[in-house]
Amino acid sequence: MSMDKEKGAKDVPIGLGLGLAMNEKAMKHYSEETGGGSMNQTKGAQSISFGERPYLMSSGSVVGKKESEGPLGNKFDIASDDDLFGEDTWEAAEGTMQKLACMLALKKAGEQAENVRYLFGGDLLRQGVATSMGVEELQIPMFGLFGACSTSGEALALASMTVAAGYGDRILAVTSSHFASAEKEFRFPLGYANQRPASSSWTVTGSGAFLVGNQKSSVCISGVTIGKIVDYGLKDSQNMGACMAPAACDTIIRNLEDFGRKESDYDRIITGDLGYVGQSILFDLVRKKGKDIKENHMDCGMMIFDQKTQNTNAGGSGCGCAASTLSAHILPKLISGEWKRVLFVPTGALMSTVSYNEGESVPGIAHAIVLEHC
Amino acid sequence: MDYINAFWVGGLVCALVQILLDRTKMMPGRVMVLLVVTGCILGFVHIFKPLQDFAGAGISVPLLGFGNTLWKGVKEAVDKEGFIGIFMGGFTASAVGISAALIFGYLASLVFEPKMKK
Amino acid sequence: MAKQNTSQNTQKSTPQEAKQKQQKAYEAYVKEKTPVRKLGPDMIKAFITGGSICTIGQFILNYCDKLGLDKDISGGWSSMILVLLSVLLTGIGIYPKIADWGGAGALVPITGFANSVAAPAIEYKKEGHVFGIGCKIFTIAGPVILYGIFTSWLLGLIYWVGKCIGIV
Numbered sequence: 157m158s159m160d161k162e163k164g165a166k167d168v169p170i171g172l173g174l175g176l177a178m179n180e181k182a183m184k185h186y187s188e189e190t191g192g193g194s195m196n197q198t199k200g201a202q203s204i205s206f207g208e209r210p211y212l213m214s215s216g217s218v219v220g221k222k223e224s225e226g227p228l229g230n231k232f233d234i235a236s237d238d239d240l241f242g243e244d245t246w247e248a249a250e251g252t253m254q255k256l257a258c259m260l261a262l263k264k265a266g267e268q269a270e271n272v273r274y275l276f277g278g279d280l281l282r283q284g285v286a287t288s289m290g291v292e293e294l295q296i297p298m299f300g301l302f303g304a305c306s307t308s309g310e311a312l313a314l315a316s317m318t319v320a321a322g323y324g325d326r327i328l329a330v331t332s333s334h335f336a337s338a339e340k341e342f343r344f345p346l347g348y349a350n351q352r353p354a355s356s357s358w359t360v361t362g363s364g365a366f367l368v369g370n371q372k373s374s375v376c377i378s379g380v381t382i383g384k385i386v387d388y389g390l391k392d393s394q395n396m397g398a399c400m401a402p403a404a405c406d407t408i409i410r411n412l413e414d415f416g417r418k419e420s421d422y423d424r425i426i427t428g429d430l431g432y433v434g435q436s437i438l439f440d441l442v443r444k445k446g447k448d449i450k451e452n453h454m455d456c457g458m459m460i461f462d463q464k465t466q467n468t469n470a471g472g473s474g475c476g477c478a479a480s481t482l483s484a485h486i487l488p489k490l491i492s493g494e495w496k497r498v499l500f501v502p503t504g505a506l507m508s509t510v511s512y513n514e515g516e517s518v519p520g521i522a523h524a525i526v527l528e529h530c
Numbered sequence: 531m532d533y534i535n536a537f538w539v540g541g542l543v544c545a546l547v548q549i550l551l552d553r554t555k556m557m558p559g560r561v562m563v564l565l566v567v568t569g570c571i572l573g574f575v576h577i578f579k580p581l582q583d584f585a586g587a588g589i590s591v592p593l594l595g596f597g598n599t600l601w602k603g604v605k606e607a608v609d610k611e612g613f614i615g616i617f618m619g620g621f622t623a624s625a626v627g628i629s630a631a632l633i634f635g636y637l638a639s640l641v642f643e644p645k646m647k648k
Numbered sequence: 649m650a651k652q653n654t655s656q657n658t659q660k661s662t663p664q665e666a667k668q669k670q671q672k673a674y675e676a677y678v679k680e681k682t683p684v685r686k687l688g689p690d691m692i693k694a695f696i697t698g699g700s701i702c703t704i705g706q707f708i709l710n711y712c713d714k715l716g717l718d719k720d721i722s723g724g725w726s727s728m729i730l731v732l733l734s735v736l737l738t739g740i741g742i743y744p745k746i747a748d749w750g751g752a753g754a755l756v757p758i759t760g761f762a763n764s765v766a767a768p769a770i771e772y773k774k775e776g777h778v779f780g781i782g783c784k785i786f787t788i789a790g791p792v793i794l795y796g797i798f799t800s801w802l803l804g805l806i807y808w809v810g811k812c813i814g815i816v
Contacts, residue, residue, distance in 0.1 A: 222648065239646045245774045246644075336646060345771030346644045347738050348788065349747030349754050349763045350558050351551065351690075354683040389671030390678060392555065398678040433682055440681075467748075517671075532710070533703055540702025540757070541695035547752035548694040552685045558755050559791055562764070565756060566796040574803045587705030590723060591730065592698070592756045593792070599723070600796050604804035608811070616804035620797045626724040627758060628793065630731040631765040632785065639769035639781050642739035 197320065200414025202382050202407075209376040210319035212312075212527065213267075213326075213367045216260025217483035218253045219476070220335070220361030226461045231484040232362075233260050239336065239361055246336035247286055250279060250363070253476070254290030254332045257365035257483075261328065265367050269294040272367070273324030276311040278302050279332050279475055280359075281341060286332055290363075296328060304504030305400075305429050306383070307331040308364060308479040309523030312500075313380040315368040316525070325370050332363035333474025342393070342509060355395040355433050357473035360460060364479025374491040376530040380523065381414060383407040385506060387519030393505075393512050397434020397457075397470055400503040403520030404430060405441040407501055411524045412447065419449050423495040426486060427522070428478030428502030429457035431471030456481035456502075478502035486527075493529045500525045532586050539581075539588030562593055569597020573605075599623050690751055697746060697753025705730055705757070727758055734759035738766040764788040 199205040217232045224235030234256055241249040241256075254277065262269060275294065278301030279286040291298055303310035311329035318327050336346055338359040344350055368377065386403035393399075404427050412419065419425065430438055435455050442449050456478045457471035482500060489495045503522040512518070547565070550556050556564075569592075572578040578598040581589045589595060603623020607615030621628070661669065705726045712722035737743035743763050747754035754760055768787045772780035786793065810816035 221646070336644070339647075340771060344788065345767045346647060347642075347741070347744060347763070347767035347770050349738070349744040349760065349767070351685075351747055351751040351755075353552075354685050388674040389668075390675060392678075394555075395678065395682055398682060402674075437678065437681055440677075533706055536702045536706035537699040538695075540705075541699030541753070544694040544698025544750075544753040544756045545691040547756050548691045549687065551752055551755070552687050552690055558760075558764075559788055561752075561755060562761065562789070562792045563795045566792050567799045570796065570799040570803060574807070587702045587709055587726065588699075590709075591702045591705035591726070591758055593758060593761060595723075596758060596761070596792075597796055597799070600800035601803055604800045605807060608804055608808050613808055616801055616808055619804060620800045624796070627727040627731065627761070630728045631735070631762045631789070634732050634735040635762070635765040635769040635785060636781060638735045638739045638766050639773045642770050644771045645741040647744065 199379065200410070202384070202410050203379055203414035204317065204320075204382075205379040205415065206316065206320040206377065208320060208370070209378050209528075209530070210316040210368050211371060211373045211530065212375040212377055212487065213369045213371055213373045214261045214265035215364060215366045215483035215487055216257040216264065217480040218257045218260070218363045219480050222335070222358075222466065223360055223362055223460060223472075223480070226466060228460055228481065228485050231488070232480060233257075233484070239334075246334055246340065247281060248289060250281070250286035250332050250334035250337050251288075251290030253334070253361075253363035254279075254287060254330050254365065255293060257332070257363040258291060258294055258328055258330050261365040261367045265369075267326060267367060269296055272296045272326045272328050274299065274315075274318060275328040275330065276301055276314045276318075277328075277330040278307040278311065280304060280338050286334070286337065287330070290332070291330065294328075303521060303523070304506055305333070305473060305475050305478065306502045306504030306521050306523050307475045308428070308482065309500065309502040309525055312366060312368065312377065312525045313382060313523050315366070316377040316380060319368050319370055327368045328365060329368060330363065330365035331475040331479045333359055333361070333476035335359045335361045335474075338474060352469060353394050355392075355397070355470050357396055357429060357431050357457060357470045358461060358466075358468040359474040360472045360477040360480065362474070362476030362480035364476065364481075364483040366483070372530070374493075374530060375487060376528050377525060378497075378528045379415065379526040381407055381411040383410075383522040383524070385519045385521050387517055389517045391512075391515070391517050393507065393518060395433065395470075396429070396473055396505050396518075397431040398437055399505045399518040400520035400522065401430055401434045401437040401441060403522040404434070404438050404501055404503045405445065407522040407524050408442065408449065408499070409445050409447065411499060411526070415526075419447055419452065422452060422497050422499045424452050424454055424486075425449050425499045426454045426456065426501065428455070429471065429473040430455050430503060431457045431473065432463065433470050434503075459485065475502075490527055490529050496529045498527045500527055535585045536588040536591075539585035540591060541588075543589070543592050543594065565593035566597040566600070569594035570601045571597075573598035573601035596624065596627055599627070693749055694751045694753040697750025698756055699753070701730070701753070701757045701759055704733075730757065730759050731762040734762035735766040738763045739770065761789055761792060764792075
């Protein structure tokens with residue numbers, strides 16, 4: 157594969173304005189000089205297989221009241237009775253969740269914020285304000301992201317790429333969602349009296365932060381598959397699972413093809429918040445592509461709430477859903493070795509209230525992270 | 531008797547609207563608009579009054595009644611003031627409902643805090 | 649790209665047409681797979697909830713009637729009291745629970761309208777009195793007022809014209 161890059165370099169002039177063409181020998185010399193990033197780590201069409209695997213050194217999870225009453229309730233690091241987390245507004249509360257999650261991740265790894273080179277973070281709100289408000293205190297140079305509910309995947313991918321390329325020893329990846337702030341922005345104010353359709357999902361009040369670095373720990377990130385936007389034209393904002401399932405399918409299939417793997421090479425393939433409806437659709441879509449993930453698929457949105465007793469219809473959703481579940485439920489099993497290799501695929505629905513009102517469809521995107529017990 | 535009529539007619543209107551909520555993708559805002567506009571039209575074609583004589587609050591408490599109130603106000607203003615009445619009647623007749631919602635809503639905002647849904 | 653409307657079985661569909669076909673097929677498939685609420689129980693609950701609220705309204709109307717008030721004034725009192733009740737129930741968080749159970753039974757009566765005004769008022773107070781409450785209090789109910797006033801205006805115009813030309 158690395159030959160392709162150099163072959164290409166021979167043919168294509170580098171240094172456009174100057175019209176210079178570097179020959180193969182010079183190219184090799186140049187890349188050896190720059191060190192770390194010389195090895196071509198691309199894999200297939202959309203993936204990266206890390207030469208030196210970054211480690212998921214630690215994580216922190218913070219959730220609200222409803223989540224604490226769910227099936228994973230006692231696994232979260234912090235589960236607050238007060239969904240305002242002592243703040244005045246829902247947005248500030250969400251920011252505080254991110255801050256707490258980051259501090260937990262740092263504490264568990266015995267690290268200080270000063271040692272963290274960069275932070276990748278995002279949330280669902282306009283202009284990513286929960287993230288900005290939340291991480292400001294940590295004073296870490298940061299990249300604000302938007303991937304809707306796939307943000308945990310996007311952040312982890314970028315964090316691991318940063319470490320693998322030698323751009324930092326310690327990188328934080330964090331994301332969050334809050335039921336109240338999300339409902340207010342995307343649907344209705346809290347006091348509004350509406351009946352939720354059967355396909356609706358419940359935005360999780362939660363945050364997950366992950367410290368990625370080059371110090372050995374029990375879980376490493378061996379590869380990532382970055383997803384494309386997949387739009388099957390659906391315009392139903394009350395049926396997120398159906399909007400995102402095509403993207404999940406696309407990325408999962410791409411990952412299997414890029415890495416030359418079978419479904420069973422993963423102990424679990426875990427999506428972020430497809431929910432009951434989305435999972436069912438995902439199985440069908442994947443089957444159409446000649447694969448079957450029914451045996452080892454799980455979905456964070458289906459795990460975080462009890463559908464029967466918590467009135468959550470299709471399941472949990474939001475950036476915090478996948479992030480907090482990864483930290484509290486999935487990572488412990490990787491750390492213990494119960495699971496050896498897991499594909500973590502959070503999905504996002506790329507819409508805004510404006511785009512939705514203007515009649516645009518709701519496309520999806522999904523990023524896959526290959527997590528391994530090391 | 532009028533309590534029974536109010537109950538079952540009002541209930542029936544709501545049950546029919548429930549079909550819209552459950553079987554179409556209509557959002558609540560659109561449903562409310564549909565009810566108001568329908569009430570207006572029912573008033574215009576002289577159907578609302580007989581329904582109201584029979585069912586009382588069963589037809590006037592739903593937003594249909596709000597639509598009819600708007601129409602009645604405009605009609606009476608046109609009868610009284612001519613052309614300009616078309617612009618006067620609506621808000622005048624609906625003043626109580628809208629003012630009450632606005633005023634009590636605002637006062638409520640001074641007293642109550644938003645509550646997390648369970 | 650020129651649209652080709654000639655018989656499609658003799659021509660390969662354009663990428664756009666193929667995508668549209670795929671999207672329509674997916675929409676139909678999703679409709680099949682998506683669970684819906686059980687209509688029967690929902691209708692019964694809406695019936696009970698809506699009927700009850702209307703009965704309360706009727707009680708107010710009858711009481712006003714007993715006091716000898718004009719029919720329109722009675723209607724005003726009924727609206728005002730129902731709105732007040734709805735706003736209070738919204739404030740203490742009970743009206744949303746009623747709607748969760750009763751669906752349209754809580755949306756259709758004027759109490760639903762009142763809730764749609766009170767809820768944003770309470771929620772957006774954090775953004776201030778002018779830009780929060782002031783700007784956003786009608787965020788849900790606005791269309792009701794706009795299209796209610798507009799429809800009555802339109803019908804009023806028709807009525808006025810009818811009167812002018814003598815058919816009314």
